[in-house]
Amino acid sequence: MAKHRLLLMHGIGLHGDDWVSGEQGPVETLKRAAKRYKFFQNKPLEEHVEFVPLSYDSVFQSIIAQWQADASAVTSLPGNTLGGSLDWLAGATEDEQTFWWTHVADVALYRCFPTYRQAVRAHVMDDLTAAAQPAVDAGDNVSVIAHSMGTSVLHDVLHLVGSKETLGGVPNAFRARNFRLTNIIMLANVSRLLQTQDAEMKPAYTSIVRPGRLADAESYCSRYLNFRHEADPIPFPRMFEPVDFDPQRYSNIVIRHYWQANVHDVSHYLLNPRVHIPILRAVTRQSAISVDEEKAAVNPDNFPQIGGDFGLVQKVATLAERLAALQRRLGENPSPAVMTQAFTQYATAVREIA
Amino acid sequence: MKTLRAFLLLFALPVLAQNASEPSFDRLKERFPDRSRTATYIAIFDDLHQGLKNNPAWDAAGAPAARIREALDKQLGAVIDELAAVNASLGGDASADEASTEFLVADRTTERFREDTVSGWFDQPGQPAEQHVTDAHLAAIDTAAADDFRARTDAANRALKEFGSHAIADTRAAIEKINAKWELFLNKGPSQFPWESLINGYIIGAESIEQPPTHQWIVAHPLPIFELSNPSIENLEGAQGLAIEVLGHAFYRFSESNKTPRLKWFGASAMIAMSEGRQPSWGIMGHYNRTYTAGVVWSDAEDVSDPSLVLGVDLYQLVQKRAPEYRDRLRRLGAFAKGGGN
Numbered sequence: 001m002a003k004h005r006l007l008l009m010h011g012i013g014l015h016g017d018d019w020v021s022g023e024q025g026p027v028e029t030l031k032r033a034a035k036r037y038k039f040f041q042n043k044p045l046e047e048h049v050e051f052v053p054l055s056y057d058s059v060f061q062s063i064i065a066q067w068q069a070d071a072s073a074v075t076s077l078p079g080n081t082l083g084g085s086l087d088w089l090a091g092a093t094e095d096e097q098t099f100w101w102t103h104v105a106d107v108a109l110y111r112c113f114p115t116y117r118q119a120v121r122a123h124v125m126d127d128l129t130a131a132a133q134p135a136v137d138a139g140d141n142v143s144v145i146a147h148s149m150g151t152s153v154l155h156d157v158l159h160l161v162g163s164k165e166t167l168g169g170v171p172n173a174f175r176a177r178n179f180r181l182t183n184i185i186m187l188a189n190v191s192r193l194l195q196t197q198d199a200e201m202k203p204a205y206t207s208i209v210r211p212g213r214l215a216d217a218e219s220y221c222s223r224y225l226n227f228r229h230e231a232d233p234i235p236f237p238r239m240f241e242p243v244d245f246d247p248q249r250y251s252n253i254v255i256r257h258y259w260q261a262n263v264h265d266v267s268h269y270l271l272n273p274r275v276h277i278p279i280l281r282a283v284t285r286q287s288a289i290s291v292d293e294e295k296a297a298v299n300p301d302n303f304p305q306i307g308g309d310f311g312l313v314q315k316v317a318t319l320a321e322r323l324a325a326l327q328r329r330l331g332e333n334p335s336p337a338v339m340t341q342a343f344t345q346y347a348t349a350v351r352e353i354a
Numbered sequence: 355m356k357t358l359r360a361f362l363l364l365f366a367l368p369v370l371a372q373n374a375s376e377p378s379f380d381r382l383k384e385r386f387p388d389r390s391r392t393a394t395y396i397a398i399f400d401d402l403h404q405g406l407k408n409n410p411a412w413d414a415a416g417a418p419a420a421r422i423r424e425a426l427d428k429q430l431g432a433v434i435d436e437l438a439a440v441n442a443s444l445g446g447d448a449s450a451d452e453a454s455t456e457f458l459v460a461d462r463t464t465e466r467f468r469e470d471t472v473s474g475w476f477d478q479p480g481q482p483a484e485q486h487v488t489d490a491h492l493a494a495i496d497t498a499a500a501d502d503f504r505a506r507t508d509a510a511n512r513a514l515k516e517f518g519s520h521a522i523a524d525t526r527a528a529i530e531k532i533n534a535k536w537e538l539f540l541n542k543g544p545s546q547f548p549w550e551s552l553i554n555g556y557i558i559g560a561e562s563i564e565q566p567p568t569h570q571w572i573v574a575h576p577l578p579i580f581e582l583s584n585p586s587i588e589n590l591e592g593a594q595g596l597a598i599e600v601l602g603h604a605f606y607r608f609s610e611s612n613k614t615p616r617l618k619w620f621g622a623s624a625m626i627a628m629s630e631g632r633q634p635s636w637g638i639m640g641h642y643n644r645t646y647t648a649g650v651v652w653s654d655a656e657d658v659s660d661p662s663l664v665l666g667v668d669l670y671q672l673v674q675k676r677a678p679e680y681r682d683r684l685r686r687l688g689a690f691a692k693g694g695g696n
Contacts, residue, residue: 062540070545073667074576077596079630082576089548114555118563119536125563126533129526136522139515160563168528168564173521199561 003050004143004182004283005135007128010055011148011188011266012106020053026145027051029267033276036297039288040280048284052131054144056153059120060106103347104340107149111194111336117156124157129174136179143183143221143283147266148190148234155191158184159207160200162220176208181221183282184209187269189226189240205242211249223282226252227275229263231323233346237330237339251278258316259308261354263323264346271308273297315353322349379509396437398513402506403430415496422487422495426503430510531615532564535608538617539566542644544604547575565608572602572623580670581629581651582663590677592670595629597649599639618643627651627664637664645669 008020008027020027034045071089074082109116128144135142146154161167162176173179192204201207212219224245228235241252255272262268270276277289277297289297296302306316323346330342382401386394406412412423492500543566546554554570577599580592602623609616621641627649628634637651647666665673 059540066540066545067548070547070577073578074596077578078594082596086576112555113551115539115551115560115567116555118560118566119540121563122529122533122536126529129529133522133526137515137519139511164563167525168532170524170528171521173518173525178518178521200563 002138002140004048004141005050005052005132006283007052007054007131007142007144009124009144009146009150009154010053010057011146011150011264012103013057015055015057019055020051024267026147026266026270029270030276030279033270033273034280037280037289037293039284045280045284054124054127054131054150056120056124056127056150057106059116059123060109063109063116063119064101064105104343107194107343108336108340110149110153111196114196114198117196117198120153121157121160124153125161128154128157129161132174132179141182141283143181143185145185145187145279147187147269148264149194151186151189152191152194154184154186155204155207155209156196156198156201158209158220159202162208163202164200175217176220177217180214180219183223183225184211184221185225185227185279185282186240187227187266187275188232188235188264189228190235190238192240193235193238204240205244210242210245212246222249224250225278225282226250227269228252228254229269230254230256231258231320231327232264233323233326233330233342234264236327237332237334253278256305257303258306258319261315261319262350263319264350273303319349319353322353379512382509382513395513395517396434399430399434399437399510402510403427403434406430406502406506409499409502411496411498411502415499419495419499422491422503423499425487426506430506433510433514531610531613534615535617536566538608538615539606542617543606543619544570544572544621544641545644546570549573550575567606568608569603569605572599572604572621575599575602575623577647578667579627579629579647579649579664580667581627581632581635582665583632584660590673592665593629593632595627595632597625597627597639597664599623599625602639604641625649625651625664627662635662637661639664641666645672 010019019025022028031045034040040048067089071086075084075086075090110120111117132142134140144154144158158181161172161174162180164172164175166172167174191209195201195203208218208220209224210219211221211224214222226240228239242250253274255269255274257268257272259271260268270279273294277294281288326342326346326349330338334342382398385401386398388394406423406427412419415423487503492503550571550573553573554567558567558570560567575598577597579595579597581595582590582592600623602621602625604619604621606617606619609618619641620643623639624636625639626634626636633653633655635651635653635655637649639647639649641647645666645668647669649664650661651664652661
């Protein structure tokens with residue numbers, strides 16, 4: 001049986017080549033989760049699914065490195081006529097590793113700089129179609145899973161690839177009439193929060209990135225799975241909650257577990273059986289995990305709401321309170337400044353409570 | 355000839371019906387070795403279609419199988435019609451590469467062959483119930499007919515996938531080039547400070563994913579320079595300093611060499627230069643790609659009458675590196691001139 005090809009797109013922050021395969025990364029988390037179910041005990045998940053990482057943070061890093069090099073060339077001049085006016089930029093190196101430069105800058109660059117946004121999309125479009133091509137040639141299924149900011153980048157790229165009649169002067173064989181994904185899986189979906197008015201783009205609810213029948217050229221996948229943690233402030237403003245997606249093909253699952261301080265973390269999402277069971281079924285078969293196994297897995301006796309290395313109830317209460325305050329501050333439609341401050345405060349809260 | 359074909363078909367079909375899905379497509383590959391033209395795919399589907407009509411396994415399967423046979427008959431007929439339309443639109447003798455421009459008229463039908471849900475064949479929401487064919491339906495009919503169904507749908511799917519792979523490869527090549535252009539824009543184009551990227555993003559924008567901007571404003575762009583007063587081949591020592599390009603514009607030209615995108619750009623700006631031990635001076639600066647940056651500045655200082663030459667760091671270093679070689683050439687040329695050519 002052919003393998004299902006699952007493309008994984010990261011969220012904000014620095015992601016090395018091993019982001020997907022690291023011990024605490026999404027693939028190992030899914031593999032560990034799968035081992036609990038009978039279907040995967042004889043034939044492990046990796047024999048059903050081929051994982052392919054997609055990455056875009058290298059584009060942001062190269063932009064920031066260029067800024068830093070240009071600014072350093074000026075600030076290192078003898079006499080430095082400009083004083084410290086470019087120091088903020090000259091210090092934008094990986095060495096500093098500040099939350100702003102490694103995380104918030106990604107969002108700012110993508111949301112506020114149209115040319116960089118397009119460069120990122122072109123990069124991901126190349127990566128994504130290259131990863132999908134062997135599966136398409138072989139007639140295998142292709143699905144994508146994206147986290148956080150990756151959901152927005154993925155949304156935009158899929159809309160472009162799926163809707164453009166031609167690309168680079170040749171007919172687009174990846175457009176929705178020709179090609180579609182089996183599953184689109186979004187964790188902490190911000191595709192609506194970061195949507196733009198770009199000429200070739202459409203808002204998240206009206207784009208082609210929606211589930212539909214095979215013959216429906218206005219859809220780009222057979223199934224759309226959306227997951228959000230109730231306390232995660234990142235996907236809270238302009239929450240992704242479409243009302244006209246086919247309920248047989250779209251599911252929106254809100255989770256409520258606290259197994260680590262960073263509830264936004266991709267692996268924290270995947271730990272939850274309410275998340276990984278639908279995903280494992282979607283990339284193998286519906287019957288891979290029986291209803292009884294599912295009932296047992298989600299039972300609080302087996303998967304308590306508070307657990308892992310985060311067992312202190314008091315800590316959870318404090319975290320939940322701070323995250324709720326952040327959500328209130330963000331509201332439905334926050335300004336970029338409020339968003340930036342809130343996300344930075346989130347990182348601080350996670351650090352302090354962890 | 356037709357009799358011979360029908361005779362051969364009569365032999366081939368029972369074999370086809372007895373085999374699983376794999377041999378059917380293999381047989382088609384042997385039978386139609388040249389699969390570079392749309393017409394060949396029409397013949398392949400015609401073969402599958404006729405085989406379905408003539409296969410006695412379906413007659414033997416009786417009434418329970420009739421609906422399933424009809425559903426497949428309709429699907430194969432639809433593919434042939436769509437491929438014929440593609441072929442006609444391309445002048446009737448199109449290669450698969452040419453056909454790829456329209457292949458999805460056919461591939462839309464391909465999708466109907468692809469197993470979308472775990473329940474099996476042709477089981478698509480919204481499709482008329484009489485066209486649903488699931489594994490359960492196939493299990494309820496004669497085995498030979500069910501195997502024939504699986505073999506034909508598998509062969510049809512694989513044939514159309516093959517037909518479409520030409521188009522996929524073309525699109526991939528185009529996307530690679532698009533991304534290569536954006537990489538050139540970022541890594542070889544004029545470097546922009548954040549405020550320039552922001553201004554250019556909103557003034558010029560980047561409307562199409564297929565084409566990076568072809569021009570940009572240069573705004574308050576600081577860069578290190580070397581200012582050379584009274585430069586000569588014997589004295590190319592410059593004073594290090596800072597230039598600020600107050601306002602300028604750059605134009606890019608994307609081209610292709612050996613199918614690889616390339617970028618050249620040039621730009622000009624008004625600038626102010628501030629070099630060590632000298633008064634600020636105004637001038638103009640020109641760029642050609644990232645390496646060649648040069649300009650001329652004029653000073654208001656009373657003791658400076660001639661304009662100074664300003665070089666970007668890369669060009670200055672290049673000139674410094676090459677200067678001894680040029681001096682040597684110049685000396686040899688001088689000696690040659692003095693010696694009257696002897």
